[in-house]
Amino acid sequence: MSLARTGSAFSAAFISLFIGYTTTAAAVDCPIKVADSSLLTPGEAVVSINPVSPPMQYVDPKSGELKGMRVEVGDAILERLCLKQKKIRVDDFGTMIPGLQAGRWDMINTGVFFTDARIKIIYMVRYENQAIAVSTRPGDASKFKTVEDLAGKTIGVDIGGYEENKLKQLDQELQAKGLPAIKIAIFNDTNIDYQALKAGQVDANFTIEAVAKEYADRGISQVALKGLYPSPVALAFRNKDFAQAVADTLTKMKADGSYQAIFDKYGKSIWDGPFDVKGPGI
Structure with missing residues (x-):
């Protein structure tokens, strides 16, 4: 990681x-x-x-x-x-x-x-x-069919919360399977997460479902995975x-x-x- x-x-x-x-x-x-x-x-x-x-x-x-x-x-x-x-x-x-x-x-x-x-x-x-969702740029959702597809990718996430902890947990689980580490990009602001996604600085974002849907509805992103780690x-x-x-x-x-x-x-x-x-x- x-x-x-x-x-x-x-x-x-x-x-x-x-x-x-x-x-x-x-x-x-x-x-x-x-x-x-x-x-x-x-x-x-x-x-x-x-x-x-x-x-x-x-x-x-x-x-x-x-x-x-x-x-x-x-x-x-x-x-x-x-x-x-x-x-x-x-x-x-x-x-x-x-x-x-x-x-x-x-x-x-x-x-x-x-x-x-x-x-x-x-x-x-x-x-x-x-729950948590994975957001991609429009047209890229097919690249992330399972959480294993996050391996080796640069994934954006908000600082200090449940999502960051779960992404780090997932990274450890994937590495234990012999898959490449996730490159975790930590942001201080969800809006910046999605600006980075739009600019190509990250491959996907790891955010709550409600936020992922909102940005998808705006045409900024696309929801690739959802229902992760419900709580x-x-x-x-x-x-x-x-x-x-x-x-x-x-x-x-x-x-x-x-x-x-x-x-x-x-x-x-x-x-x-x-x-x-x-x-x-x-």
Whole structure:
């Protein structure tokens, strides 16, 4: 395996304020449903987001506003909890969980894959199903009929996430079979991944299915493989009680149909299990 890292290095210095306060409800009309002790700032949720994965979370190029399915889900939850919201843009996904642990934010809303390793250190609430896909330039999909066809190729992937870990795992498995190493190109931004693909700097990208479909729909790429390493996606928290309040809210949203309506709007797959909290000591 060879690694090439593009973009910024792993550092908290790449955390930047994206949006300040968004008032979700007036205190008189909507009593706050989360204890002050469960939040960094009473009555306010500090939410980190990595908005580089359309249509799930991204910055609208025309309005400059945050948009996407995960943004809508998060906004709906916090509005029901009567919390103000302070969104923090985090340009390096690899800093998001350490930032949560360090108390820089209360919640991560950027599609964190649920893993046994992560629930040992943070609290998570599953709410979405997702998997990984392989994207190629239009017309090249036939070159990648199985994951073994990634051997010896240059494959782009986002830094610090589930996709990077699974691509490295796959590379080790292929090498164990005697196949050439994958040349892994690590990027700090999904948009840059696809620019590199378009420019011929990588042979394919290893991204979540929702993003792969979005870029294919735009005519930028073609989906060659999908359904790889399926896993739930979760919201992540530093505080168990806040996580439980969110889980309870999602349960109510599912019962009244609003949760399903958001997913239907984007054509995405809901989490069909219970909205429960998993994390340290649970």
